[in-house]
Amino acid sequence: MTRRIAQPARTSRARRGGVLPVVVLMLAIVSVVALNVIDTGGRETELGAMRIETARAFYAAESGLIGAARLRQGGLSLPSQGTTLTLPAGSAGSAQATFVTVPAPAATSGSVRVVGQSGLGQRRLELQFQLQ
Numbered sequence: 786m787t788r789r790i791a792q793p794a795r796t797s798r799a800r801r802g803g804v805l806p807v808v809v810l811m812l813a814i815v816s817v818v819a820l821n822v823i824d825t826g827g828r829e830t831e832l833g834a835m836r837i838e839t840a841r842a843f844y845a846a847e848s849g850l851i852g853a854a855r856l857r858q859g860g861l862s863l864p865s866q867g868t869t870l871t872l873p874a875g876s877a878g879s880a881q882a883t884f885v886t887v888p889a890p891a892a893t894s895g896s897v898r899v900v901g902q903s904g905l906g907q908r909r910l911e912l913q914f915q916l917q
Contacts, residue, residue: 885900
């Protein structure tokens with residue numbers, strides 16, 4: 786009697802060779818997901834910085850309008866058109882308020898338009914007034 790021994794080595798070698806492409810594909814998918822997460826985080830950081838700059842620009846324009854209102858209430862002349870006020874630099878940098886539209890000194894009514902700017906952020910505000 787002759788005994789035959791089955792050769793399971795062939796099937797296990799075939800299986801081992803098939804695992805490698807699956808592992809490479811999985812690593813590629815994980816890499817793409819990781820790169821997307823990193824890219825999204827970078828964009829969120831940029832958006833957050835822009836929101837901060839825009840808020841600072843708004844406050845700069847508001848400061849310019851408050852100063853103009855106080856000058857007008859006190860009977861003093863407003864800054865001339867094109868005048869730029871630089872606000873004190875804080876930990877994040879400085880902001881500016883520029884007077885774009887200013888009524889004539891003798892006017893009893895009109896509007897003052899101020900543009901606030903901080904970095905790339907910019908805001909425009911307008912104050913309409915009427916003296917009696």
